[in-house]
Amino acid sequence: MDGFLLQTTIFLGTAVIAVPISARLGMGSVLGYLLAGVLIGPILGLVEHSEDLLHFAEFGVVMMLFLIGLELDPRALWAMRHKLIGLGGLQVLLTGTAITAGAIWMDQPVKTSIALGMIFALSSTAIVIQTLSEKNLMKTGGGRSAFAVLLTQDIAVIPMLAILPLLAAGPILQIATDGSIHSVGDDEAHAAEISLVEGLPGWGVTLVTVGAVVAVILAGRYLVRPIFRFIHSANLREMYTAFALLIVIGIALLMTMVGLSPALGTFLAGVILATSEFRHELESDIQPFKGLLLGLFFITVGSQIDFAGFFADPAPILSLTLALIFAKAVILFGLGRVFGLRGRDQVLFTLSLAQAGEFGFVLISFALQQHVLEPALAEELMLVVALSMLITPLLFIAYDLLTRRMSDSAEIHPDDEVDEQGPVIIAGIGRFGQIVNRLVRSAGFRTVVLDHDMRTIELMRRFGVKGFFGDPTRPELLHAAGLAEARVLVVALDDPKAATKLVAFARRDRPDLHIVARAHDRHHTFELFNAGANDIVREMFDSSLRAGRYVLENVGLSEYEAAQAEQAFYKHDRYTIRELAQHWDPKIPTVENRAYIARAKELEKELEMSLLALLETERKEQD
Template sequence: MSSFLFQATIYLGAAVIAVPVAMRLGLGSVLGYLFAGIVIGPLLGLVGSETQSLQHFAEFGVVMMLFLIGLELEPRKLWEMRHRLIGLGGLQITLTAAAVTGATYALGFDWPIALAVGLTMSLSSTAIVLQTLNEKKLMSSSGGRSSFSVLLTQDIAVIPILAFLPLLALSGIHNETAGGHGAEAQDAGPFAQILNWFQALPPLATTSLTILAVVLIILGGIYLTRPLFRYIHGSHLPEMYTALSLLIVIAIACIMLVVGLSPALGAFLAGVVLANSEFRHQLESDIEPFKGLLLGLFFITVGAGINFGVLFGAPLQILSFTLAIILIKGSILFVIGYIFRLRGRDLWLFTLGLAQAGEFGFVIASFAIQRNVLPTDLTEQLLLVIALSMLATPLLFLLYEAISKRHKDSPAAQQEADEIDEQHPIIIAGIGRFGQVVTRLVQSAGYKTTVLDHNLSTVEVMRKFGFKGFFGDPTRPEILHAAGLDTARVLVVALDDRDAALQLVKFARKQRPDLHIIARAYDRGEVYRLYAAGANDIVREVFDSSLRAGRYVLENIGFTEYEAAEAEQAFYKYDRTSIRELAALFDPDIPSSENKPYIERSKELAKDFEAELLASREKGGS
């Protein structure tokens, strides 16, 4: 117990120190975890042989991560991704495996060994890439979605790769680890006995039970989760929800391991099945903390497991192999991404994000040793290359960010805007929360609108709810004219970017002096700027909702509904009048709190309004 507590203190302490430092330096949490592992392992020697066994436990974080990803994907969405899964993912695995196999064969290795190395290196790191994409909020980009499609295909491909590897076994290789593994399995308990029983079945029975296991997971997700959660709800113990959530993921992982499939794939499949469940959010909130801790532990064990002895024994060879893997995979990814119409920043994200080897490479390499496919000394070097390439991944993302800045203003880097094939008298620029309400109200009244937004994911979400919109930057003149600026009657400017909104109002007013422009403003200062730019009606974000709240206050302290409504309307008229008058005194170069003429006139207008309101109430009371 004392040894366990000591080791836990070391791992947690290293993470608590290294990760915040890495985040502040902009390196990302993954690099922080990896460096923490290197420090407590190879450098200081605070952890030792337990790292490898701990890594198998920590790999469960990858399983949990894929379960959570599955919860975010409905089966319909997965079907829509089929072209990317087969096209992008299938091409990447095939071409990378072929290229690495050819390079390894050229170095003098037998073709079965070369093919095993190629298959091992064809996979990328699901854990590191998805964690980094989520941290940097890149998952919704085209490059992020394409990367996810490839990673998902790779996770699925682990199954046939593991099934194919025993066919490559060489009679001249006899690794001691293979025999030892079998001995351990016999003494490992009931689970190992079940595993051995399943492996001894005839091929037809094995295939049938595998299909049955997958069907049971699907049916269980559809029909068993609801009664299980209702049963747990009756206990009124929050920790039971957590226990059930963990039980679902762990049980699925065990079933998949018994039938020889990837636990991560099984968890992902279960997540997809439960994506439409009303308990999805409960599962997410229960699993998320465990996923984060286990993934962090996994990254620490990767860093701690780097064998610097092997590295220092042949540094040029191993570093050259690591660099070659990154270059080979990166070149293939770049070509495939370009074929699939990724451009600019998305293409570089796709290329650099997936250029490393992955954690499933550890699984495949270890399995290859057990089946006498790879010799032990070569496998140790492969494991080191995999770890080093994973260690380089956060640096590749930093390189992506540097390249991304150069592409920021490049037209080639921008995703091609939609072709606008219709024009309507009302143009709505921006479809965030504000723009959505305006669009729904206007369309419910029977009028058609042309909706523009530069956020592709927002436009896609809107389309799913039956509202047509066009992806494109509304501040670009050619897009605005294509949307019908020359003939429109009303332009609604609902952009989040204040500078872009101001630029759009100025351009539209210059092009169409007769156009009625309605603009959203963040505060009074922006109201004055938009007014000066030519907007006709300006709506502050919280003004109307604040008026309604104020009216409710008055109603609950003695005003009648009529009196409260009258007070609300009077304040509304006062505010509109005062804003127009104060706009002439507003100076954008001087803070309002230091603009004396503005302050004095504001006080005068407020006193006049209070006096007018008091007189009105006294007149009504008499």
């Protein structure tokens, strides 16, 4: 017991230090956990036997697949079916087939080669999604296509876990109810297992197995909701967590008892519950356990990687890793071409998914338990997966370098010839600019719409709204759109820096022009104010103000009082912006700007006093 507690303390302590450092360096939490395991295992030798903890941590994989199922609303899956089945399905199939063929060519057994194909067909969901989000690339064509492929890969893990036992070449290992791994041929372990299919004829096994799956579906559909309502009446927060864990552990136990993968049952239950009103409650209850157990899983994997063997002869592992990345990149490049990706989107799609992923560790461990892989081969595969994931940041750096050189390439559409002018120029026709454009045009005024996203321009043209493609920050495009004669310029660009640049240029060129600008946040508001914008609208300010008014109406104020408070807050915020702009310095972080903080506190106190005085006056007048 003392040894287990010491080992757990070492693992958790290392994770608490290593993972935040990894996240700050932009490598992501998964790589942080792996590096933590490498540090306490091969490097420092603080842990020697982590198998027991690994068996416990493997239950995090079961929880992860349950959460994946919860996120897969069947209606959303149906809407994405073309990309999921087409792009994602072909990626998994072609990559798996190519790697299987390559393994057979390298004299690996057919069953082992099939397992290798499944392991390396997957990419790193954790690293890629996090990096795409950090670089604001999720909304690009390449980012959306990469997400679709990653979603398909996550779903594909389920049949892979079901197929691997069929490839077993020796005694099959199973996950017991306590999370430990036991051999089916082990008499002692076998006696401890509770099986619902042992001794049954083939048709009986099939009937019981199908019955268990149907029971999971029916329970998720009709039983979970009443139980949740019953628990809700107790008003005890810990009971929600207990019930969420009961669902996952109970289904995993049932699947084990009928000889199926626990992950398969929990994933299926997650999909069934994806449309439930308790979906988010379940997700929030399970998420901490999933994250902790998965972190322990990756740490134990890292602690078991044989880096001593790698440094003794690094050439074979490096060669296999680079060959894997090259093979996946070629297949991804071809698929991207077939599915209409070009230029930057195609490069992003190709490089972002060319590595192996964290599910590769899961499948390697599972295949090792099933005796599909030899221990020596499994160690080499873990090294290949780990190295390919460590190389992923370099692939994104390569993307940045390549796309910079492509900035003047044929990928960029030539700017449209602007043949219209009007009193209102709208730069940026995203969600913000669309509303402005519809309102102004509906009131009978002509607008000239400019945007640098060709897809957005083409979409607007389908709805009968004419727009011109080009970079709105280019002076020649603005002058062609009638900047010299325009009365109002609306700056609705997504990029804060580009928006500030456009406002500054327009103010220099037309001192008398009225400029309405979209601000990302308060700091961007100050930048636009200094650049010369007349009216500045923060993205979330007006909608948040309306929400606040609705709150006031439902906590005791009348509609009139709430509207007055909303208007007073709005006017005071305008005044606050002008006041704080005098103290704001872009060279000084806000938390270190004492004058700014002191004035902000004074203004907040003034707001509170003025609102209370206003409401008191209104009540007296009503009385």
